[in-house]
Amino acid sequence: MKTLYLPILAVAALASAAQAAPPARVAPKVAVEGAWCRAAPKGAPAGGCYLTLKAVVADRLVSVETPAAARAEIHTMSMDGGVMRMRKLSDGLALPAGQPVALKPGAEHLMVIGPKIDLVVGASVPLTLRFETAPPVAINAPVKAVGGK
Numbered sequence: 001m002k003t004l005y006l007p008i009l010a011v012a013a014l015a016s017a018a019q020a021a022p023p024a025r026v027a028p029k030v031a032v033e034g035a036w037c038r039a040a041p042k043g044a045p046a047g048g049c050y051l052t053l054k055a056v057v058a059d060r061l062v063s064v065e066t067p068a069a070a071r072a073e074i075h076t077m078s079m080d081g082g083v084m085r086m087r088k089l090s091d092g093l094a095l096p097a098g099q100p101v102a103l104k105p106g107a108e109h110l111m112v113i114g115p116k117i118d119l120v121v122g123a124s125v126p127l128t129l130r131f132e133t134a135p136p137v138a139i140n141a142p143v144k145a146v147g148g149k
């Protein structure tokens, strides 16, 4: 059977290569800009980190890792009966192609839970962002004392 199938497969491969002049493939990549984490009181159980993501092709932020905290999560905030609540985005965050997605105070953000470092001005938080398609991006987010609502 091998001798029968091999030539057929070869011909099929040639045919599909010839007919589909492939469109210029854009390599999946996500640019990360303006990352920072908000300063928190010593011993705070968690802290927020913010940044802007821009994906070349549609992608999804699926997880965040940091050695500087017990764990990191992707959160969103929404009003619930007049109270702002945040919750974990278990499915991550969609990143439309070519469109900046800002994670900012009062909206989507990264939460570092159980920080192992003091979130004080001058410190920085190493974060590794993992995406569905694009390669992971490692950044150092400086801690800033920015007032929030």
Ligand SMILES: [Cu+2]
Pocket: 048, 075, 076, 086, 087, 109, 110, 111
């Ligand atoms: Cu949060």
